[in-house]
Amino acid sequence: MTINGNAVISAIMLAIFSAMLIMAAGYPPEARFMPTIVGFAGAILSLVQLWRSLVSNRRVPRTETDRPGWHREVRLLGWFAGFLLAILGVGFLIAAPVMVVGFLVVDQRERPILAGALAAGCLAVLYLVFEVVLELSLYRGLVAQFL
């Protein structure tokens, strides 16, 4: 699958800068000064880069966007999202060991015993170091908040 990554990023940046410019227009003069100047510069530069990416792509079709392993990278992105959602859902102390085991066993095909050991170690560190010694409470999750 060929994605012109440079063009996509330039387009995203252009969108973000434009959105911020529009929002900044509604602020009083002193407050909108910097966002306007920087946003404007950023938007123009993004446009330039977008143009360049599209043009150069047409001239020399990039084969390296098919870098091998990008499937795996997307899978990893998925796991990252999974870790975050789990922690947001049920909090660090439950989600962390579960996700560690999950990742190691499912994605890395590790032995469950090793996975379990690492997860237990992780939980121990999180609990002992942060909760007990430092007395910093770790997030308990959205679910806990609604109960």
Place this chain on the structure above:
Amino acid sequence: MKRLRRPLAAVLYVIFGAAVLLPSSKVSADDEFFDGKTITYIVATKPGGGYDTYGRLIAKYLEKHLPGARVIVKNVPGAGHIIGTNQLYHAKPDGLTIGSFNTGLIYAQLLKREGIRFDLRQMSWIGKAASEPRVLVVGIDSGIASIQDLQRAADPVRLASSGIGTSSHNETALLGHALGLNVKIIPGYGGTEGEMGIMRGEVAGTLGSYSSLRPFVDNGFGRMVLRVGGDSGAIGSVPTVRDLVSDNDGRAIAALIESQTELGRLTAGPPGIPSDRLALLRGAYEKALSDADLRQQANRLSIPIDPLFGEAVAANVGLALTQPPASVALLASVMNADAATTSVKADLLEVTAKGKRIRFHERGKTVVSKVSGSRTRVFIAGRADDRANLKKGMTCRIKYLAGGDNEARLIDCGD
């Protein structure tokens, strides 16, 4: 049928018995409601600051004086204490969540700032731990020796504040209005940056709590020219706002800020905590703050303790928040309009309608400015006076809101 009746009767007896017995057991357990429970003490800042220090100290001694209970501190920082206070306000009012936040939120509530989802009047007040008198400090080399110098200054004097919307900014603006000070407030000096700014000479002074500015003064870098709250015994002979205000607006402002200085390091719970549990909490709080060990610890931490408990605090807060609509409007205009006023020194070209309108030159153009009976402060030869006594030809310093009728805020005329 007969076989069913006995077990059925037994069940009915149990249910009936429970219904009779349980309520009474609840009543007697309320005295020890907190036994075995965990109380969460919310601190509306990140760990490590003044509120966190007070909070953890108080939490520790509350635990000591509530037998069987555990008190844990939870930091809920963000948005200048607003996030933590919102969370506290909406917590379940079962007595198991209490917390501490910046009293300055009173200004935010008065001005109905966005993001506020609480009403301080409704909170269940437990007590307060300290007083925070304010002082206005000017640099030792600033050329300002007294508050009168700020009133009579020809050009606006620059004072530093933390930022628009913060208590330091609001109070500086309010005092400026109450005392007729010719000042320009420069926001953006958070934390101790104000003191550095004074040392560099780019600002002449700043308003802050006595406890935080005291080292600066003791080290010889600045002098106090005004105080709000506190007493002369502790702070020294510095004039207070009360001594200097002469009209109702000024007195209202002084009263508001003074009530703020009284209410430092508050502890409160969400609205609607059952009165018996609140009484338990208040009792424990009072014991905690009277505890000799706590006093000693506080001493070593150099944090002053000057407590007030329960109802007295509630009354104080209610008073501060019940401002007549005129006062609220005054506050809003002072706090918001400060940035928009223009200051000029000019001769009065014309005074019409018994002082209700004046005309003067400003940078080449003529300005006609409305003089309000209630909102414009008029000084002639150093004394507060009536607008009717303004005369053509007087040389005055005029501060007005550009636009519309160019309403004047301050007219200070020489001899």
Place this chain on the structure above:
Amino acid sequence: MSIETDIYLASLIALLGSPMLLALIVAAIPIGMFFGAVPGLGGKLGIALLIPFVFGMEPLHGAVFLVAMHAVVHTGGSIPSILFGIPGTGPDAATVVDGYPMAQKGQAGRALGASLGASGIGGVIGAMALALLLPVLRPVVLSFGPAEFFLLAILGVTFIAALSGDSLVKGLIVGCFGLVLATIGMDPMTGVARFTFGQLFLWEGIDVITAVLALFAIPEMIALGARGGSVSAVSKDIANYGLRDVIEGIFDVGRHWWLTLRTSIIGALVGVVPGLGGEAASWLCYGHAVQSSKTPERFGKGAVEGVIAPETANNSKEGGALLPTLFFGIPGSSGMVLLLGAFVTLGIQPGPQLILYHLDLVWTLVWALVLANVIAVAMFLGIARWVGLLVFVRGGLLVPLIFVFAITGSYLSSGNWKSLIVLFLLGFLGYGLKRFDWPRPPFVIGLVLGGIAEESLHKALAIWGPAFLLRPQSLILLSMVAASIVFYVWRRRTARNAHDD
């Protein structure tokens, strides 16, 4: 011998001769390094949490303990930065840019050694610089106001160009993105909540640690997890790993002694001037290293100078920040705010009287700073080789753990679960940037310096009007900014000419 020299030496000898104080320093070092190494904690939290412990101690003991702990925070912070690409503290993000690629090339030991040596020397020079500055301290500190902060921030921003690698346009875009994100939050100058979408947690802006973790740690872990293998692409046998490697790194600091000296002094000066912030020092020095190098294209791919420059700055700035804290009683950095509070609770009253009546205390603290840095090097040398082995561990085992600790770091640093959503979004963006070869350091520079630049500009305008640019200090800085730009252009031109030949 003058009286002053006697005091320097006397307090050093007293310090070395006191087993209690030495023990305290030795105890403080691992604690400080721990707070630095775990993302999201940081030196400030360390001080806040240690204050109850130092309560009972004598003032000198407590002060020495805290100073020593705080001095080595960034030394610890460089460890995860190099080994895993996760910055332990905000300022350590600059170390990631070249430190992690070095680890990937199998040179983790050397990078650790360089970082260690740089931290140690930086800390020492920083402390010495502050000692030498004593007589002129006041005028130096007081000459830096909003106008100068603004221009210094702009100078840092021009470094974005140098850090853009091959594509200036991409670097500028990313830099602008950082600058624009820096405006998110409640603007103190106008009271307007900008780009917060009604979210209270954004009033204080985007948390720097969250941004840095999202842009650097997450993409690297995704790449590592997908690629398989270990952090070090080079296997252990070939890498020839051992203590020798680490010592080699320390020697590198000596080899680049001129850079080390310059960045230490720049770091100390940035620390002395209150108001610039910790991240500014390391990025300014990193940018300086890139600009002043004859072969700037090596940076970002594992150039050892890219580790030395920020690490010296990180530690020397602590020495610099201690000065205004002790002498004016005005904290030089946010960490110093807490240290100051701690000193007060210990009964030490910072201020000019310290110079008059307690100069010995001041010198003891300076020496404690120096010793802590030196002893940290020795202590760490012992375990460096084992810590460094982590880069040879299978990446798949590290990835989930690092995900967990990065997310934890973001949560602890910001104090709000909603920051995890920011982590998520920026993490995806960071992955995209890495994937398609867009430079990432300019984003951090924009984010970190944007706030200072804007606020200082508005303050300067409010105080002096546009004429603030005409003050002598401003003109000097303006010429430095211009020089930086000219230098960059000239560099590109000569490189292009060389390329064409």
